Amino acid sequence: MKTVAAFVLVGALMTTSSALAQTQATDPVAAGQRVFLACKTCHSLEAGGKDGAGPNLNGLFGKKAGTVSKGFNYSPALKAYGKVWDEATLDAYLTNPAKTVPGTKMVTRAPADPARRAALIAYLKSATR
Numbered sequence: 001m002k003t004v005a006a007f008v009l010v011g012a013l014m015t016t017s018s019a020l021a022q023t024q025a026t027d028p029v030a031a032g033q034r035v036f037l038a039c040k041t042c043h044s045l046e047a048g049g050k051d052g053a054g055p056n057l058n059g060l061f062g063k064k065a066g067t068v069s070k071g072f073n074y075s076p077a078l079k080a081y082g083k084v085w086d087e088a089t090l091d092a093y094l095t096n097p098a099k100t101v102p103g104t105k106m107v108t109r110a111p112a113d114p115a116r117r118a119a120l121i122a123y124l125k126s127a128t129r
Contacts (some may be wrong), residue, residue: 007029028040032123035116045127054106060085060128065101076102087121094120 009056036045042054055069066079081101083089093100094110094117110117 023049028119028122029126030123031116032121033127035111035120036123036127039108039110039120045124057124057126060090061125062086065089073101075101075103075105077101078105087125090121090124 004067039054042052044050044056045058046056047058049058051069051072055072055074056067060068062084064084065081066074068085078101091114094104095112096109097104097106110120
């Protein structure tokens with residue numbers, strides 16, 4: 001019985017993974033919204049949204065790192081980073097925050113898969129304007 005349950009679980013995970021891959025190809029914003037569910041525990045996106053363990057990300061693109069949410073206590077390292085958030089800077093940061101900005105408080109990485117990260121960035125770009 002345990003073997004059957006394990007096969008069912010593996011099959012469900014493969015189906016979910018396959019569905020996400022298919023969605024990424026046809027609608028990266030929708031795929032990115034699914035990826036963002038893991039980020040949602042620390043970040044909000046809506047205008048006027050609250051900061052959590054991480055800052056509210058509304059208005060992220062085009063703003064200098066460490067300035068997006070006025071009330072958030074950014075690390076000195078992120079404030080000194082000096083770059084403006086765009087697809088490339090965000091991709092580098094999400095790939096490895098501690099390597100990109102040594103001393104940052106953010107320790108969680110985005111998905112290692114570049115396509116999933118790209119989908120997440122596409123969603124953030126559409127949801128944080």
